[in-house]
Amino acid sequence: MNHMCLGIPGEVIELLPDRPDLAKVDVSGVKRSINIGLLENETLEPGDWILIHVGFALSKIDEQEAKAALDFLEGIGQAYADELAALQDSRIE
Amino acid sequence: MRFVDEFRDADVAQALAAQIIDLCEPGRQYKFMEVCGGHTHTIYKHGLEDYLPANITLVHGPGCPVCVIPMGRVDDAIHLAEQPDVIMTSFGDMMRVPGGRGSFFDSKAAGADIRMVYSPLDSLKIARQNPDKRVVFMAIGFETTAPSSAMTVLRAAAEGIDNFSIFCNHVTIIPAIKAILDSPDLRLDGFIGPGHVSTVIGCRPYEFIARDYGKPLVCAGFEPLDILQSVYMLLKQLAEGRSEVENQYTRVVPWNGNLKALQVIGQVMELRPYFEWRGLGFISHSALRVREEYAGFDAERLFDVPGVRVADPKACQCGEVLKGVLKPWECKVFGTACTPETPIGTCMVSSEGACAAYYNFGRFSRERVKEATRT
Numbered sequence: 524m525n526h527m528c529l530g531i532p533g534e535v536i537e538l539l540p541d542r543p544d545l546a547k548v549d550v551s552g553v554k555r556s557i558n559i560g561l562l563e564n565e566t567l568e569p570g571d572w573i574l575i576h577v578g579f580a581l582s583k584i585d586e587q588e589a590k591a592a593l594d595f596l597e598g599i600g601q602a603y604a605d606e607l608a609a610l611q612d613s614r615i616e
Numbered sequence: 617m618r619f620v621d622e623f624r625d626a627d628v629a630q631a632l633a634a635q636i637i638d639l640c641e642p643g644r645q646y647k648f649m650e651v652c653g654g655h656t657h658t659i660y661k662h663g664l665e666d667y668l669p670a671n672i673t674l675v676h677g678p679g680c681p682v683c684v685i686p687m688g689r690v691d692d693a694i695h696l697a698e699q700p701d702v703i704m705t706s707f708g709d710m711m712r713v714p715g716g717r718g719s720f721f722d723s724k725a726a727g728a729d730i731r732m733v734y735s736p737l738d739s740l741k742i743a744r745q746n747p748d749k750r751v752v753f754m755a756i757g758f759e760t761t762a763p764s765s766a767m768t769v770l771r772a773a774a775e776g777i778d779n780f781s782i783f784c785n786h787v788t789i790i791p792a793i794k795a796i797l798d799s800p801d802l803r804l805d806g807f808i809g810p811g812h813v814s815t816v817i818g819c820r821p822y823e824f825i826a827r828d829y830g831k832p833l834v835c836a837g838f839e840p841l842d843i844l845q846s847v848y849m850l851l852k853q854l855a856e857g858r859s860e861v862e863n864q865y866t867r868v869v870p871w872n873g874n875l876k877a878l879q880v881i882g883q884v885m886e887l888r889p890y891f892e893w894r895g896l897g898f899i900s901h902s903a904l905r906v907r908e909e910y911a912g913f914d915a916e917r918l919f920d921v922p923g924v925r926v927a928d929p930k931a932c933q934c935g936e937v938l939k940g941v942l943k944p945w946e947c948k949v950f951g952t953a954c955t956p957e958t959p960i961g962t963c964m965v966s967s968e969g970a971c972a973a974y975y976n977f978g979r980f981s982r983e984r985v986k987e988a989t990r991t
Contacts, residue, residue: 529654530760530811530812530815558735558737558764558767560767560876561763561767561874561876561877561880562874562876563876564875564876574812574815574868576760576761576764576812577707577734577735577736577757577761577764578734578735578736578737578738578764579735579763579764579767581760581763581812581815581816581874581877582815582868582869582870582874584867584868585867587867588867588868591839592838595658595838595839598661601967602657602967605708609708609732609734610734612734612738613733613734613735613737613738614738614741615735615737615738615741616737616741616744
C-alpha cells in the first residue's frame with residue numbers, strides 16, 4: 524500500500540535517449556523507470572538525485588539532502604517499506 | 617530534552633531548544649499550525665510536542681489529502697468502479713477510506729475490479745493492456761500529485777489512448793488555509809508551511825497570509841530538526857514584530873516552485889467553483905477539474921456520476937481535528953470505536969492523518985515520557 528504524500532529520493536542511474544521523459548532510477552536498491560518530464564528545465568545526469576512522488580520526479584536535490592531524506596524514511600519504517608513495495612510493482616512506460 | 621538523543625544532530629537540537637525558550641515572551645501562549653500531514657507524522661513520531669516548552673502548542677492542519685475527501689466522493693468513485701467494463705485504479709492509501717457505503721476494499725471484495733497502483737502512469741499502462749476496458753484513475757491529492765495526473769492525461773492524449781480517464785479530486789492548499797484563517801474557532805500565531813506542496817507552488821502563494829492576516833509562515837522540511845528550526849524562525853519573526861513567508865526547506869523548495877508542474881496543471885485542469893472538503897464543508901475555488909479540451913479523459917464527463925452527498929458520521933470529529941480545534945485524543949471515538957483497523961473517520965486511515973499518526977506513535981512517546989519520569 525503506497526502513501527502518495529511520501530517524497531522519496533532516488534539516484535538517476537541511466538537516461539534513456541529514445542525516451543527523454545523517462546530515467547532509470549535507483550531507490551534504496553529498487554531500480555525502476557521514473558518520469559522526469561517535470562524537470563525539463565533542469566539538466567539531469569546519472570549520479571544526480573531527485574525527489575520522487577508517485578512516479579514523477581518533482582525536484583532535483585543534492586546528495587546530502589537525499590541521504591538525510593533516506594535516513595528519515597528508513598526511520599519511519601512500515602510506510603517507507605510499503606512505498607518501496609508499491610514502487611517494486613510499478614512498470615512505468 | 618528527552619528525545620534529543622534520538623536526533624542525528626543532538627547538539628544542534630539542544631542549542632535550538634534553548635533558543636526557542638529564549639524567544640518565548642513570558643506568559644504568552646503560542647499556537648502554530650503544521651499544515652502538512654507529513655509534519656504531523658514527524659511531530660508524533662519524535663514526540664516533539666513533549667519536547668517544546670509548554671506554552672507552544674502545535675495544531676494539526678488539513679494537509680492530508682486522504683483525510684479531506686468527503687464521503688460522497690468515495691461513494692461516487694465506488695459507483696464508477698461498479699460500472700460495466702470499468703477497472704478502477706487507486707493509490708493504496710485511498711483503499712480503506714470509508715464512504716457512506718463502504719470503502720474501495722469493500723467494493724473490491726464484492727467483485728468490483730479495483731487495483732492499487734503506484735503511479736497514474738501504471739494506471740495508464742493498465743489501460744494500454746486492456747483496450748476493451750474503461751480504466752479510471754482515482755486522482756487525489758494536493759499540488760504534489762496534481763501534476764502527475766495532468767502529465768498522465770497529456771501522455772494518454774499524445775498516445776491516443778481513449779479508454780483512460782481520471783476521476784479528478786485534486787484539491788489546492790491555499791483556499792483551505794484561508795478557510796482556517798477565516799474560521800472563528802481558532803486563533804493561530806503562525807504556520808509551519810507544507811514542504812512538498814511547496815516544491816510545486818513555491819513560497820509566493822502564502823504571501824497573503826503574512827500580508828493580509830499578519831501571520832508568519834515558514835516552509836519546513838520533514839526531519840525533527842527542520843520542524844524545530846521552523847518553530848524557532850516563527851518565534852523570531854513574532855519577537856521582532858515581523859510577519860513574513862520564510863523558507864526553511866531551501867534545500868528542496870525553490871521560492872518560485874516548479875514552473876513546469878504548474879504549467880501542466882493549468883493546461884489540463886481548471887479550478888472548480890467550489891468543492892466539498894470533509895469536515896471543512898464547501899470551499900470556493902479549492903479543487904481542480906479536467907478542462908473541456910481534455911473532456912475525453914474526464915470520468916465525470918464520460919460517466920454518469922451520481923454526485924452523492926453524505927453527512928459525516930455523527931460520532932466522527934475529523935472536521936474539528938482537520939481544523940486543529942481538537943487534538944486526536946480529544947475525539948469521542950478515538951482509539952475506541954475508531955482505530956486504524958476499523959477507521960470511522962479519514963484522519964485514522966492515512967498514516968499522515970493526525971489520528972493515525974498519534975495512534976501509532978503518540979501513545980508510545982507518552983508512555984516513554986511516563987517511563988522516563990518514573991526512573
